[in-house]
Amino acid sequence: MALIDIYPIQSGKITGLILLALVFVITLYLMSGGKKPYVRRVPGLDAMEDAVGRSTEMGKPVVASYGWAFSGFDYWTVAGLTILSHVAKLCAKTNTRLLVPTGGSEGSYIVRPVAVEIVKNAYDVEGKGDLFNENDMPFLSGSQFAMGTGYAGMLLSNRPGSMIMAGSSAADAMMIAEVSNQVGAITITAPTYIGNVAALACASDYVMIGEEAVAAGAYLSQEPAQLASIRTQDIYKFIGIGLILLGWVLTAVSSNLIQQILST
């Protein structure tokens, strides 16, 4: 099916190579360019601010986590940490107690020190460094499900006004969201795979679907690398949409040119 072969590129892999190389080029260009890529403010951010506000009003703590960090500093964890930093700033500003359960995987041993640093820093930025208490960031366990039960236990004993869970999570996120709902906390979650999205959408008050959490993180940090990633992904979505639309038109006139190009 391949349209052309170019030695020494393996047959049928030209398009893949071009698309992969293009990601490098676009991302690097956007990261180094003078103008920061634009990322819109996602509704999830408002939901988070409302949730923290409600906790403050009720005089209850906020529980926020950056996830289980299964493979260390992955895609979701980086976003989760940025969101945690934002929540920490909001809490510091309003003198609301913040609890951060940490742990859950081998990767979490490595991520935790960075998370502590980030939260401490957030308090310092708001000039409330004295309010920061590392004991409010307990390491619950290095094992996934024990972290889940520990997390749920923390919700039961502290009865927070809101619970914000970003970053990578797995099956046990469902249990945590249910317990959170049971104790009456506003529950905001950011599931990372589609089976969990549907389940958590039912158990939570607000659910950040897909890359919303990542986009929220990029928006908050305003870091060129994170903004550029979101922009590059969008460009690829546009490329995808364009190819599909073009494909439809050509299919209608019985041509499979796009299919052939993609198989090249």
Next chain:
Amino acid sequence: MVEFYEFSYTLIAILASWSMYATLYGKPSPFRSWAESSFIGFTMGLNLVVTFFYVLRTGWEPFLRGNWMPVMGIILGLLMILRLFPKYSYISRVPIAISLGTNLAISLRTTIFTGFINQIQATIVPFWVPGNLYQSMLNTTISVSVVLMMTFFLYSTEFKGPLKYTSKAGEYVLYIALGAVFAQTFMGRLGLLVGYMQSITDPAWKVPYTLSFAVIVLAGTVVLDRYGLLEKYSD
């Protein structure tokens, strides 16, 4: 007649399963704590043993046949532990770098095809399949839904102009999908529940033990709760 081997592990297994189900009581419980620590401890022990044999077969044995590279994996793996000691953590950056670069490469080099290019190819389908109304409906729905939802997941642009409508439509389509996905996910969890219940009730000799252990664990939990001891005796 059941062998003692099977009988003994079945009894422990039934006790462990009801202890785990004690989670549903909604409070910390010593039963749950016991089952959970057992789960973590035994799993790690198992992983240690089985992984050791994998490393032995794949890292050490090729070395005996003259291939020195896999054995480097063992050495670098040992250096990785230094990551936990701040003073020497810089040494661990070598294995981390090699592992990251290689893992990224093996996953990215193919995922661009299976996760992107092939998905687009599968979306470019004829809307009308002659003589097959169902397939035509399916093709149309899939293609249109994919495009609509892709516009809903755009973050670097405001939803203005046509995007305002397509993204809204995408949101509706997404919710239809989530309903279906929820049901499928539920089926899986339910299948596991029923399948597991079968394994502690079939063959029939297990039934009395299953039911009596259920009563024991439930009664134990309620009594401990009555005296306020649940929290004290759990972890």
Next chain:
Amino acid sequence: MSENGIFKIMATLDRRIIYLLIFILTLGPVLNPLGLPIAVTQETVTYYSYLQDLNEDDVIWAAWETGFSAWNELKAGIIATYREVIKSGAKMVVAYGTTEDNAVFQLVFGDPQQGIRGILSDDLEQYDYQYGRDYIVLGYVLVNEASTSSLARDLHSVVTTDYKGNSLDGTFWDDLQNAGDFTLIIDFSPGMQTNAMIRHWVMDYGVPMIEGAIGVNIPSLMPYISTGHLKAMLQSTRGCAELEYLAGVPGPGLTSMDAFTLIHYVIVAFIIMGNIGYFGWEKNSKQKTRTAVG
């Protein structure tokens, strides 16, 4: 006022009642099957046709990745599938994807050397399906994406011995070089190396692959069905029961279908009740439950 009360109860049903009902409805039919009929779906028919097409010339890469949890969900399908494989006489190379699969495999195939019998031991004897000649077990080799990819490229660089450390020289293993030498991949998995196998075995070598998927993974594996990477999928316990029905050997899958049907109906009943309660009371009350949807 009393009517309001009923609506309120419907809208704010205690979750403990739901839990209890599910327990009863699971245990009841499992202890005392009702034998309700079931319908067979097209997906399972397609899956079964791949098993029926097997013959003695085929070489199967059998990935056992379930661990215990997915084993309990998919056991009916696993037993039915491998019974068909044994019947067909196709050669089979077994690889594990989790550390628990040694135990799971032994439940099904037993261990002839140690004299341990498994669920399929009778079939093994009936069709004279022997270890070493007809099937070999590599053990835990699908450890991570790197090992899955290495195996695809060069089987012998990764392992030369079986799961007990015995040499594989002189068996059909000698004739196999890379993924391309297999005619079918059968994978039962909660998602361990499934994607890696799609990427490195199916994508690169074009080996047909059929999958027994746990419910949670059905949606995320669906796209690979329509791209043709996966040829057929057995969907959770329901698909497994249908396979038992098609193969004509009733087992744990079919007996579990009663509980399956009843609980599904009860959940729908709860949802409808909740909505009646919502429109009758909650919509106009102050105690609205909050959720992400709506």
Next chain:
Amino acid sequence: MASILRRKETSLILIGLSFFIVTGVYFFDIPALGDFSNNLVLMVSVLNAMSILLALYSQTRRSLLLVRQKAHGWPYQLYLVITLYLMAVVGFIFGQTSQQFMWFQYAILNPTGSVIYSILAFYMASACARAFRARSPQAALLLLSGIIVLLGQAPLTGVFAPFMGTARTYLTDSFAMAASRVFTMSVTMGAVVLGVRIITGKESAAIGFEGG
């Protein structure tokens, strides 16, 4: 030597080299590098498997610390460490396919590992009984498709109402599949972009700098 290892450039060169060798042989016809690349991947598979030692060390250290501090629930931590090494000793002495080693797996790992996931059936049931309400157009759509698929999934339904089975298949094979496809594409691109960030050194924490 130490000063070279401490430099970020060293890490980036190693990442870049291994990345480009392994991707290179895939896209280009470079026979000279083929074997080396295969061996590199195999080596990394061993290296990744070794990361279990990291978990083992961390878990043991943490548990023993809690025991020494007599923290709340410390007997469970002691028990955990004992079971961990008991299991390992049994495995190493009797072998990984021995009946002794299997006994613990059937007695403990089968029930705990299965029940921990099956509990989610209960949570999902109570969540959907609470959340599946026709509060808004979106929620109504979720409710409707959820109910149709749940009904169609019940094996009995298809016997007396075959159209429900068809409706279910239509919903799962079209909408759910499309959503899943969009997710797959998003996650794929997310992974590629993160890869770019790591290779170019923008994610220092991921390669062991800051806090490591």
